[in-house]
Amino acid sequence: MAELYIGLMSGTSLDGIDAALVDLSNSQVRLLDFHYQAFPTEIRQNIMAISHADQAVLLKNYGCLDSQLGCLFAEAAQALLAKAATPTDNILAIGSHGQTVYHAPEGKFGFSLQIGDPNRIAEITGITTVSDFRRRDIAAGGQGAPLVPAFHEKVFADVQHARTVVNIGGIANITVLDNKQILGFDTGPGNTLLDLWCQQHCQQPIDYNGDWAKQGEVHPDLLKVLLDDSFFHLPPPKSTGKEYFSIEWLQEKLGYFATIKPVDIQATLVKLSADSISTAIKQYAPQTTMTLVCGGGVHNKLLMQNLSDNLTCPVYSTAQFGIDPDHVEAIAFAWLAKQTLLHLPGNITSVTGANKPVVMGGVYFGSTQA
Structure with a gap:
Protein backbone atom coordinates (compact mmCIF):
# COMPACT_ATOMS: atom_id res chain seq x y z
CA MET A 1 0.00 0.00 0.00
CA ALA A 2 1.31 3.44 -0.93
CA GLU A 3 2.50 5.84 1.77
CA LEU A 4 2.17 9.27 0.21
CA TYR A 5 3.92 12.39 1.46
CA ILE A 6 4.44 15.86 0.01
CA GLY A 7 7.72 17.74 0.31
CA LEU A 8 7.80 21.54 -0.04
CA MET A 9 11.07 23.38 -0.50
CA SER A 10 12.06 26.98 -1.10
CA GLY A 11 15.79 27.59 -1.03
CA THR A 12 18.19 30.48 -0.71
CA SER A 13 17.87 31.29 -4.42
CA LEU A 14 14.39 32.68 -3.65
CA ASP A 15 13.00 31.66 -7.02
CA GLY A 16 9.92 29.75 -5.91
CA ILE A 17 8.46 26.61 -4.35
CA ASP A 18 9.28 23.03 -5.28
CA ALA A 19 6.53 20.54 -4.43
CA ALA A 20 7.10 16.79 -4.65
CA LEU A 21 4.58 13.97 -4.27
CA VAL A 22 6.49 10.96 -2.98
CA ASP A 23 5.65 7.34 -2.22
CA LEU A 24 7.70 6.22 0.79
CA SER A 25 6.21 2.76 1.25
CA ASN A 26 8.36 -0.35 1.74
CA SER A 27 11.51 1.69 2.45
CA GLN A 28 11.47 3.00 -1.10
CA VAL A 29 11.64 6.59 -2.34
CA ARG A 30 9.56 7.05 -5.46
CA LEU A 31 8.62 10.40 -6.96
CA LEU A 32 5.08 10.32 -8.32
CA ASP A 33 4.70 13.92 -9.46
CA PHE A 34 6.30 17.34 -9.16
CA HIS A 35 5.12 20.94 -9.32
CA TYR A 36 7.10 24.17 -9.39
CA GLN A 37 5.47 27.47 -8.44
CA ALA A 38 7.43 30.67 -8.99
CA PHE A 39 7.23 33.44 -6.41
CA PRO A 40 5.40 36.60 -7.47
CA THR A 41 7.90 39.43 -7.91
CA GLU A 42 6.54 41.36 -4.93
CA ILE A 43 6.85 38.35 -2.62
CA ARG A 44 10.40 37.71 -3.75
CA GLN A 45 11.32 41.34 -3.14
CA ASN A 46 9.72 41.25 0.31
CA ILE A 47 11.70 38.13 1.25
CA MET A 48 14.91 39.80 0.15
CA ALA A 49 14.01 42.94 2.08
CA ILE A 50 13.75 41.17 5.43
CA SER A 51 16.70 38.83 4.83
CA HIS A 52 19.53 41.35 4.88
CA ALA A 53 21.93 40.96 7.76
CA ASP A 54 21.64 43.44 10.65
CA GLN A 55 18.62 45.19 9.14
CA ALA A 56 15.68 46.39 11.23
CA VAL A 57 12.46 44.63 10.27
CA LEU A 58 8.94 45.68 11.22
CA LEU A 59 7.19 42.82 13.00
CA LYS A 60 4.03 43.62 11.04
CA ASN A 61 5.87 43.06 7.76
CA TYR A 62 7.49 39.89 9.07
CA GLY A 63 4.19 38.46 10.31
CA CYS A 64 2.30 39.27 7.12
CA LEU A 65 4.99 37.70 4.94
CA ASP A 66 5.02 34.58 7.13
CA SER A 67 1.27 34.20 6.59
CA GLN A 68 1.46 34.96 2.87
CA LEU A 69 4.13 32.34 2.35
CA GLY A 70 2.11 29.80 4.32
CA CYS A 71 -0.75 30.37 1.88
CA LEU A 72 1.57 30.06 -1.13
CA PHE A 73 3.05 26.80 0.17
CA ALA A 74 -0.50 25.47 0.66
CA GLU A 75 -1.43 26.52 -2.88
CA ALA A 76 1.63 24.72 -4.24
CA ALA A 77 0.62 21.53 -2.42
CA GLN A 78 -2.93 21.78 -3.72
CA ALA A 79 -1.72 22.42 -7.28
CA LEU A 80 0.51 19.34 -7.03
CA LEU A 81 -2.39 17.17 -5.89
CA ALA A 82 -4.59 18.50 -8.70
CA LYS A 83 -1.88 17.78 -11.24
CA ALA A 84 -1.42 14.26 -9.88
CA ALA A 85 -5.20 13.69 -9.55
CA THR A 86 -4.59 12.53 -5.97
CA PRO A 87 -7.16 13.08 -3.18
CA THR A 88 -6.10 15.02 -0.11
CA ASP A 89 -7.12 12.14 2.15
CA ASN A 90 -4.42 9.95 0.57
CA ILE A 91 -1.60 12.15 1.91
CA LEU A 92 -0.11 11.21 5.28
CA ALA A 93 1.77 14.47 5.78
CA ILE A 94 3.44 17.50 4.22
CA GLY A 95 7.06 18.24 5.05
CA SER A 96 7.61 21.97 4.58
CA HIS A 97 11.10 23.40 4.84
CA GLY A 98 9.84 26.99 4.75
CA GLN A 99 11.79 29.98 3.50
CA THR A 100 15.00 30.73 5.37
CA VAL A 101 15.26 34.43 6.19
CA TYR A 102 18.18 34.25 8.65
CA HIS A 103 20.61 31.50 9.60
CA ALA A 104 22.96 32.17 12.52
CA PRO A 105 23.48 28.95 14.51
CA GLU A 106 26.67 29.96 16.32
CA GLY A 107 26.85 30.90 19.98
CA LYS A 108 24.76 30.19 23.06
CA PHE A 109 21.60 31.61 21.49
CA GLY A 110 22.14 30.61 17.87
CA PHE A 111 19.09 30.16 15.66
CA SER A 112 17.82 29.49 12.17
CA LEU A 113 14.62 31.18 11.07
CA GLN A 114 12.29 29.83 8.39
CA ILE A 115 8.93 31.40 7.55
CA GLY A 116 5.86 30.08 5.74
CA ASP A 117 3.30 29.50 8.48
CA PRO A 118 2.66 25.74 8.81
CA ASN A 119 -0.64 26.49 10.59
CA ARG A 120 -1.87 27.99 7.32
CA ILE A 121 -0.63 25.01 5.31
CA ALA A 122 -2.40 22.52 7.58
CA GLU A 123 -5.59 24.58 7.74
CA ILE A 124 -5.87 25.27 4.00
CA THR A 125 -4.91 21.78 2.80
CA GLY A 126 -6.37 19.79 5.69
CA ILE A 127 -3.13 17.75 5.71
CA THR A 128 -0.89 17.25 8.74
CA THR A 129 2.17 19.43 8.23
CA VAL A 130 5.66 19.01 9.63
CA SER A 131 7.83 22.13 9.63
CA ASP A 132 10.55 24.03 11.52
CA PHE A 133 13.09 21.23 11.09
CA ARG A 134 16.30 23.06 11.88
CA ARG A 135 15.87 24.51 15.36
CA ARG A 136 15.72 21.23 17.31
CA ASP A 137 19.16 20.29 15.97
CA ILE A 138 20.48 23.72 17.00
CA ALA A 139 18.93 23.26 20.46
CA ALA A 140 20.97 20.04 20.67
CA GLY A 141 24.17 21.94 19.91
CA GLY A 142 24.19 21.51 16.14
CA GLN A 143 24.34 23.84 13.17
CA GLY A 144 20.83 22.97 12.01
CA ALA A 145 22.33 22.45 8.57
CA PRO A 146 22.78 20.81 6.24
CA LEU A 147 19.84 18.46 6.79
CA VAL A 148 19.76 16.63 3.44
CA GLY A 322 17.41 8.30 -10.81
CA ILE A 323 16.52 11.68 -9.26
CA ASP A 324 16.22 14.96 -11.15
CA PRO A 325 18.65 17.45 -9.57
CA ASP A 326 15.84 20.00 -9.19
CA HIS A 327 13.72 17.55 -7.19
CA VAL A 328 16.16 16.22 -4.59
CA GLU A 329 15.55 18.69 -1.75
CA ALA A 330 11.75 18.67 -1.97
CA ILE A 331 11.79 14.85 -1.88
CA ALA A 332 14.16 15.02 1.08
CA PHE A 333 11.71 17.04 3.16
CA ALA A 334 8.92 14.58 2.40
CA TRP A 335 11.23 11.87 3.74
CA LEU A 336 12.15 13.96 6.79
CA ALA A 337 8.45 14.45 7.55
CA LYS A 338 8.01 10.69 7.68
CA GLN A 339 11.03 10.40 9.99
CA THR A 340 9.39 12.90 12.34
CA LEU A 341 6.01 11.15 12.38
CA LEU A 342 7.76 7.84 13.11
CA HIS A 343 9.65 9.53 15.99
CA LEU A 344 12.94 8.83 14.22
CA PRO A 345 15.92 11.23 14.08
CA GLY A 346 16.45 13.27 10.94
CA ASN A 347 19.87 14.71 11.73
CA ILE A 348 23.32 13.16 11.53
CA THR A 349 25.51 14.31 14.41
CA SER A 350 28.74 14.01 12.41
CA VAL A 351 27.22 16.48 9.93
CA THR A 352 25.57 19.12 12.09
CA GLY A 353 27.67 18.75 15.24
CA ALA A 354 24.63 18.14 17.45
CA ASN A 355 25.36 16.28 20.67
CA LYS A 356 22.76 13.59 19.88
CA PRO A 357 20.35 12.46 17.18
CA VAL A 358 16.99 14.23 17.52
CA VAL A 359 13.49 14.01 16.10
CA MET A 360 13.12 17.27 14.21
CA GLY A 361 10.23 19.55 13.39
CA GLY A 362 6.90 20.62 14.80
CA VAL A 363 3.73 18.74 13.82
CA TYR A 364 0.58 20.66 12.89
CA PHE A 365 -2.36 18.31 12.51
CA GLY A 366 -4.66 18.63 9.55
CA SER A 367 -8.43 18.39 9.59
CA THR A 368 -8.37 14.88 8.11
CA GLN A 369 -5.78 13.44 10.51
CA ALA A 370 -5.48 13.35 14.27
Whole structure:
Protein backbone atom coordinates (compact mmCIF):
# COMPACT_ATOMS: atom_id res chain seq x y z
CA MET A 1 0.00 0.00 0.00
CA ALA A 2 1.31 3.44 -0.93
CA GLU A 3 2.50 5.84 1.77
CA LEU A 4 2.17 9.27 0.21
CA TYR A 5 3.92 12.39 1.46
CA ILE A 6 4.44 15.86 0.01
CA GLY A 7 7.72 17.74 0.31
CA LEU A 8 7.80 21.54 -0.04
CA MET A 9 11.07 23.38 -0.50
CA SER A 10 12.06 26.98 -1.10
CA GLY A 11 15.79 27.59 -1.03
CA THR A 12 18.19 30.48 -0.71
CA SER A 13 17.87 31.29 -4.42
CA LEU A 14 14.39 32.68 -3.65
CA ASP A 15 13.00 31.66 -7.02
CA GLY A 16 9.92 29.75 -5.91
CA ILE A 17 8.46 26.61 -4.35
CA ASP A 18 9.28 23.03 -5.28
CA ALA A 19 6.53 20.54 -4.43
CA ALA A 20 7.10 16.79 -4.65
CA LEU A 21 4.58 13.97 -4.27
CA VAL A 22 6.49 10.96 -2.98
CA ASP A 23 5.65 7.34 -2.22
CA LEU A 24 7.70 6.22 0.79
CA SER A 25 6.21 2.76 1.25
CA ASN A 26 8.36 -0.35 1.74
CA SER A 27 11.51 1.69 2.45
CA GLN A 28 11.47 3.00 -1.10
CA VAL A 29 11.64 6.59 -2.34
CA ARG A 30 9.56 7.05 -5.46
CA LEU A 31 8.62 10.40 -6.96
CA LEU A 32 5.08 10.32 -8.32
CA ASP A 33 4.70 13.92 -9.46
CA PHE A 34 6.30 17.34 -9.16
CA HIS A 35 5.12 20.94 -9.32
CA TYR A 36 7.10 24.17 -9.39
CA GLN A 37 5.47 27.47 -8.44
CA ALA A 38 7.43 30.67 -8.99
CA PHE A 39 7.23 33.44 -6.41
CA PRO A 40 5.40 36.60 -7.47
CA THR A 41 7.90 39.43 -7.91
CA GLU A 42 6.54 41.36 -4.93
CA ILE A 43 6.85 38.35 -2.62
CA ARG A 44 10.40 37.71 -3.75
CA GLN A 45 11.32 41.34 -3.14
CA ASN A 46 9.72 41.25 0.31
CA ILE A 47 11.70 38.13 1.25
CA MET A 48 14.91 39.80 0.15
CA ALA A 49 14.01 42.94 2.08
CA ILE A 50 13.75 41.17 5.43
CA SER A 51 16.70 38.83 4.83
CA HIS A 52 19.53 41.35 4.88
CA ALA A 53 21.93 40.96 7.76
CA ASP A 54 21.64 43.44 10.65
CA GLN A 55 18.62 45.19 9.14
CA ALA A 56 15.68 46.39 11.23
CA VAL A 57 12.46 44.63 10.27
CA LEU A 58 8.94 45.68 11.22
CA LEU A 59 7.19 42.82 13.00
CA LYS A 60 4.03 43.62 11.04
CA ASN A 61 5.87 43.06 7.76
CA TYR A 62 7.49 39.89 9.07
CA GLY A 63 4.19 38.46 10.31
CA CYS A 64 2.30 39.27 7.12
CA LEU A 65 4.99 37.70 4.94
CA ASP A 66 5.02 34.58 7.13
CA SER A 67 1.27 34.20 6.59
CA GLN A 68 1.46 34.96 2.87
CA LEU A 69 4.13 32.34 2.35
CA GLY A 70 2.11 29.80 4.32
CA CYS A 71 -0.75 30.37 1.88
CA LEU A 72 1.57 30.06 -1.13
CA PHE A 73 3.05 26.80 0.17
CA ALA A 74 -0.50 25.47 0.66
CA GLU A 75 -1.43 26.52 -2.88
CA ALA A 76 1.63 24.72 -4.24
CA ALA A 77 0.62 21.53 -2.42
CA GLN A 78 -2.93 21.78 -3.72
CA ALA A 79 -1.72 22.42 -7.28
CA LEU A 80 0.51 19.34 -7.03
CA LEU A 81 -2.39 17.17 -5.89
CA ALA A 82 -4.59 18.50 -8.70
CA LYS A 83 -1.88 17.78 -11.24
CA ALA A 84 -1.42 14.26 -9.88
CA ALA A 85 -5.20 13.69 -9.55
CA THR A 86 -4.59 12.53 -5.97
CA PRO A 87 -7.16 13.08 -3.18
CA THR A 88 -6.10 15.02 -0.11
CA ASP A 89 -7.12 12.14 2.15
CA ASN A 90 -4.42 9.95 0.57
CA ILE A 91 -1.60 12.15 1.91
CA LEU A 92 -0.11 11.21 5.28
CA ALA A 93 1.77 14.47 5.78
CA ILE A 94 3.44 17.50 4.22
CA GLY A 95 7.06 18.24 5.05
CA SER A 96 7.61 21.97 4.58
CA HIS A 97 11.10 23.40 4.84
CA GLY A 98 9.84 26.99 4.75
CA GLN A 99 11.79 29.98 3.50
CA THR A 100 15.00 30.73 5.37
CA VAL A 101 15.26 34.43 6.19
CA TYR A 102 18.18 34.25 8.65
CA HIS A 103 20.61 31.50 9.60
CA ALA A 104 22.96 32.17 12.52
CA PRO A 105 23.48 28.95 14.51
CA GLU A 106 26.67 29.96 16.32
CA GLY A 107 26.85 30.90 19.98
CA LYS A 108 24.76 30.19 23.06
CA PHE A 109 21.60 31.61 21.49
CA GLY A 110 22.14 30.61 17.87
CA PHE A 111 19.09 30.16 15.66
CA SER A 112 17.82 29.49 12.17
CA LEU A 113 14.62 31.18 11.07
CA GLN A 114 12.29 29.83 8.39
CA ILE A 115 8.93 31.40 7.55
CA GLY A 116 5.86 30.08 5.74
CA ASP A 117 3.30 29.50 8.48
CA PRO A 118 2.66 25.74 8.81
CA ASN A 119 -0.64 26.49 10.59
CA ARG A 120 -1.87 27.99 7.32
CA ILE A 121 -0.63 25.01 5.31
CA ALA A 122 -2.40 22.52 7.58
CA GLU A 123 -5.59 24.58 7.74
CA ILE A 124 -5.87 25.27 4.00
CA THR A 125 -4.91 21.78 2.80
CA GLY A 126 -6.37 19.79 5.69
CA ILE A 127 -3.13 17.75 5.71
CA THR A 128 -0.89 17.25 8.74
CA THR A 129 2.17 19.43 8.23
CA VAL A 130 5.66 19.01 9.63
CA SER A 131 7.83 22.13 9.63
CA ASP A 132 10.55 24.03 11.52
CA PHE A 133 13.09 21.23 11.09
CA ARG A 134 16.30 23.06 11.88
CA ARG A 135 15.87 24.51 15.36
CA ARG A 136 15.72 21.23 17.31
CA ASP A 137 19.16 20.29 15.97
CA ILE A 138 20.48 23.72 17.00
CA ALA A 139 18.93 23.26 20.46
CA ALA A 140 20.97 20.04 20.67
CA GLY A 141 24.17 21.94 19.91
CA GLY A 142 24.19 21.51 16.14
CA GLN A 143 24.34 23.84 13.17
CA GLY A 144 20.83 22.97 12.01
CA ALA A 145 22.33 22.45 8.57
CA PRO A 146 22.78 20.81 6.24
CA LEU A 147 19.84 18.46 6.79
CA VAL A 148 19.76 16.63 3.44
CA PRO A 149 22.80 14.33 4.07
CA ALA A 150 20.63 11.75 5.89
CA PHE A 151 18.45 11.57 2.76
CA HIS A 152 21.50 11.53 0.48
CA GLU A 153 22.71 8.47 2.38
CA LYS A 154 19.34 6.81 1.88
CA VAL A 155 19.23 7.22 -1.90
CA PHE A 156 22.80 7.69 -3.16
CA ALA A 157 25.12 5.64 -0.92
CA ASP A 158 27.13 2.79 -2.46
CA VAL A 159 28.49 0.20 -0.06
CA GLN A 160 31.50 -0.47 -2.27
CA HIS A 161 32.48 3.01 -3.41
CA ALA A 162 32.83 6.38 -1.68
CA ARG A 163 30.71 9.10 -3.23
CA THR A 164 30.28 12.80 -2.59
CA VAL A 165 26.95 14.50 -3.23
CA VAL A 166 27.11 18.24 -3.93
CA ASN A 167 23.98 20.34 -3.58
CA ILE A 168 24.45 23.69 -5.32
CA GLY A 169 21.62 25.97 -4.29
CA GLY A 170 22.12 29.54 -3.18
CA ILE A 171 24.60 28.04 -0.74
CA ALA A 172 26.55 24.90 -1.65
CA ASN A 173 26.95 21.90 0.61
CA ILE A 174 28.52 18.49 0.32
CA THR A 175 27.67 15.06 1.70
CA VAL A 176 30.53 12.58 1.92
CA LEU A 177 29.21 9.02 1.71
CA ASP A 178 31.58 6.22 2.64
CA ASN A 179 31.28 3.15 4.82
CA LYS A 180 33.01 4.70 7.82
CA GLN A 181 31.23 7.94 8.64
CA ILE A 182 28.84 10.31 6.92
CA LEU A 183 30.20 13.85 6.74
CA GLY A 184 28.53 16.95 5.39
CA PHE A 185 28.78 20.72 5.61
CA ASP A 186 28.23 23.99 3.76
CA THR A 187 31.19 24.86 1.56
CA GLY A 188 30.20 28.49 0.87
CA PRO A 189 28.35 30.29 -1.93
CA GLY A 190 26.77 28.28 -4.69
CA ASN A 191 24.48 30.44 -6.83
CA THR A 192 23.67 33.29 -4.45
CA LEU A 193 26.46 35.70 -5.41
CA LEU A 194 26.18 34.74 -9.08
CA ASP A 195 22.47 35.54 -9.06
CA LEU A 196 22.83 38.80 -7.12
CA TRP A 197 25.60 40.10 -9.38
CA CYS A 198 23.69 39.11 -12.52
CA GLN A 199 20.53 40.81 -11.27
CA GLN A 200 22.49 43.97 -10.55
CA HIS A 201 24.26 44.17 -13.90
CA CYS A 202 22.10 42.24 -16.40
CA GLN A 203 18.62 42.80 -14.96
CA GLN A 204 17.85 39.09 -15.21
CA PRO A 205 17.36 36.67 -12.30
CA ILE A 206 20.18 34.26 -13.14
CA ASP A 207 23.10 33.87 -15.51
CA TYR A 208 21.51 31.21 -17.71
CA ASN A 209 23.99 28.39 -18.40
CA GLY A 210 26.76 30.68 -17.18
CA ASP A 211 26.68 32.34 -20.60
CA TRP A 212 27.52 35.81 -19.28
CA ALA A 213 30.38 34.54 -17.11
CA LYS A 214 31.82 32.70 -20.13
CA GLN A 215 32.44 36.09 -21.75
CA GLY A 216 34.66 37.21 -18.87
CA GLU A 217 38.06 36.26 -17.48
CA VAL A 218 38.85 35.14 -13.95
CA HIS A 219 40.64 37.82 -11.92
CA PRO A 220 43.28 35.83 -9.96
CA ASP A 221 43.94 38.45 -7.29
CA LEU A 222 40.24 38.93 -6.59
CA LEU A 223 39.75 35.18 -6.42
CA LYS A 224 42.55 34.93 -3.85
CA VAL A 225 41.00 37.64 -1.68
CA LEU A 226 37.60 35.93 -1.84
CA LEU A 227 39.02 32.52 -0.93
CA ASP A 228 41.02 34.03 1.94
CA ASP A 229 37.76 34.64 3.81
CA SER A 230 37.84 32.92 7.19
CA PHE A 231 34.73 30.80 6.50
CA PHE A 232 36.56 28.70 3.93
CA HIS A 233 39.22 27.79 6.47
CA LEU A 234 36.87 26.75 9.27
CA PRO A 235 36.72 23.01 9.94
CA PRO A 236 33.33 21.28 9.83
CA PRO A 237 30.72 21.15 11.18
CA LYS A 238 29.87 24.50 9.64
CA SER A 239 27.00 26.16 7.85
CA THR A 240 26.29 29.56 6.37
CA GLY A 241 23.68 31.55 4.47
CA LYS A 242 23.03 34.44 2.16
CA GLU A 243 23.09 36.84 5.11
CA TYR A 244 26.86 36.17 5.27
CA PHE A 245 27.70 35.69 1.59
CA SER A 246 25.79 38.80 0.58
CA ILE A 247 26.25 41.56 -1.97
CA GLU A 248 27.70 43.64 0.89
CA TRP A 249 30.30 40.91 1.50
CA LEU A 250 31.27 41.02 -2.17
CA GLN A 251 31.41 44.83 -2.29
CA GLU A 252 33.74 44.83 0.71
CA LYS A 253 36.12 42.44 -1.07
CA LEU A 254 35.95 44.50 -4.26
CA GLY A 255 37.08 47.53 -2.26
CA TYR A 256 40.64 46.16 -2.37
CA PHE A 257 40.79 46.71 -6.13
CA ALA A 258 40.45 49.37 -8.75
CA THR A 259 37.61 48.86 -11.21
CA ILE A 260 37.14 45.30 -12.45
CA LYS A 261 34.78 44.66 -15.33
CA PRO A 262 31.45 43.24 -14.08
CA VAL A 263 31.68 40.29 -16.47
CA ASP A 264 35.13 39.40 -15.08
CA ILE A 265 33.71 39.53 -11.56
CA GLN A 266 30.99 37.09 -12.64
CA ALA A 267 33.58 34.73 -14.10
CA THR A 268 35.54 34.96 -10.85
CA LEU A 269 32.46 34.22 -8.77
CA VAL A 270 31.85 31.03 -10.78
CA LYS A 271 35.44 30.03 -10.05
CA LEU A 272 34.93 30.86 -6.36
CA SER A 273 31.97 28.48 -6.10
CA ALA A 274 33.74 25.71 -8.01
CA ASP A 275 37.05 26.08 -6.15
CA SER A 276 35.51 26.20 -2.67
CA ILE A 277 33.45 23.08 -3.40
CA SER A 278 36.30 21.11 -4.94
CA THR A 279 38.77 22.14 -2.22
CA ALA A 280 36.35 20.83 0.41
CA ILE A 281 36.05 17.51 -1.44
CA LYS A 282 39.82 17.15 -1.82
CA GLN A 283 40.42 17.95 1.84
CA TYR A 284 37.62 15.98 3.48
CA ALA A 285 36.76 13.32 0.90
CA PRO A 286 39.96 12.40 -0.96
CA GLN A 287 38.62 8.84 -1.30
CA THR A 288 35.71 10.01 -3.49
CA THR A 289 35.28 7.89 -6.61
CA MET A 290 32.49 10.02 -8.11
CA THR A 291 30.72 13.30 -7.41
CA LEU A 292 26.96 13.63 -7.85
CA VAL A 293 25.54 17.15 -8.26
CA CYS A 294 22.02 18.36 -7.54
CA GLY A 295 20.41 21.77 -7.10
CA GLY A 296 20.07 24.68 -9.51
CA GLY A 297 23.83 24.99 -9.99
CA VAL A 298 23.81 21.85 -12.11
CA HIS A 299 22.33 23.96 -14.94
CA ASN A 300 25.29 26.40 -14.94
CA LYS A 301 27.44 24.73 -17.56
CA LEU A 302 30.49 26.84 -16.77
CA LEU A 303 30.26 26.02 -13.06
CA MET A 304 29.94 22.31 -13.81
CA GLN A 305 32.89 22.46 -16.20
CA ASN A 306 35.05 24.23 -13.61
CA LEU A 307 34.08 21.64 -11.02
CA SER A 308 34.97 18.80 -13.37
CA ASP A 309 38.29 20.43 -14.22
CA ASN A 310 39.15 20.72 -10.53
CA LEU A 311 38.41 17.10 -9.62
CA THR A 312 40.06 13.88 -10.73
CA CYS A 313 36.90 11.83 -10.17
CA PRO A 314 33.97 11.98 -12.63
CA VAL A 315 31.18 14.50 -11.98
CA TYR A 316 27.58 13.57 -12.74
CA SER A 317 24.12 15.02 -12.35
CA THR A 318 21.94 13.07 -9.91
CA ALA A 319 19.60 12.60 -12.88
CA GLN A 320 21.93 9.80 -13.96
CA PHE A 321 21.17 8.09 -10.64
CA GLY A 322 17.41 8.30 -10.81
CA ILE A 323 16.52 11.68 -9.26
CA ASP A 324 16.22 14.96 -11.15
CA PRO A 325 18.65 17.45 -9.57
CA ASP A 326 15.84 20.00 -9.19
CA HIS A 327 13.72 17.55 -7.19
CA VAL A 328 16.16 16.22 -4.59
CA GLU A 329 15.55 18.69 -1.75
CA ALA A 330 11.75 18.67 -1.97
CA ILE A 331 11.79 14.85 -1.88
CA ALA A 332 14.16 15.02 1.08
CA PHE A 333 11.71 17.04 3.16
CA ALA A 334 8.92 14.58 2.40
CA TRP A 335 11.23 11.87 3.74
CA LEU A 336 12.15 13.96 6.79
CA ALA A 337 8.45 14.45 7.55
CA LYS A 338 8.01 10.69 7.68
CA GLN A 339 11.03 10.40 9.99
CA THR A 340 9.39 12.90 12.34
CA LEU A 341 6.01 11.15 12.38
CA LEU A 342 7.76 7.84 13.11
CA HIS A 343 9.65 9.53 15.99
CA LEU A 344 12.94 8.83 14.22
CA PRO A 345 15.92 11.23 14.08
CA GLY A 346 16.45 13.27 10.94
CA ASN A 347 19.87 14.71 11.73
CA ILE A 348 23.32 13.16 11.53
CA THR A 349 25.51 14.31 14.41
CA SER A 350 28.74 14.01 12.41
CA VAL A 351 27.22 16.48 9.93
CA THR A 352 25.57 19.12 12.09
CA GLY A 353 27.67 18.75 15.24
CA ALA A 354 24.63 18.14 17.45
CA ASN A 355 25.36 16.28 20.67
CA LYS A 356 22.76 13.59 19.88
CA PRO A 357 20.35 12.46 17.18
CA VAL A 358 16.99 14.23 17.52
CA VAL A 359 13.49 14.01 16.10
CA MET A 360 13.12 17.27 14.21
CA GLY A 361 10.23 19.55 13.39
CA GLY A 362 6.90 20.62 14.80
CA VAL A 363 3.73 18.74 13.82
CA TYR A 364 0.58 20.66 12.89
CA PHE A 365 -2.36 18.31 12.51
CA GLY A 366 -4.66 18.63 9.55
CA SER A 367 -8.43 18.39 9.59
CA THR A 368 -8.37 14.88 8.11
CA GLN A 369 -5.78 13.44 10.51
CA ALA A 370 -5.48 13.35 14.27
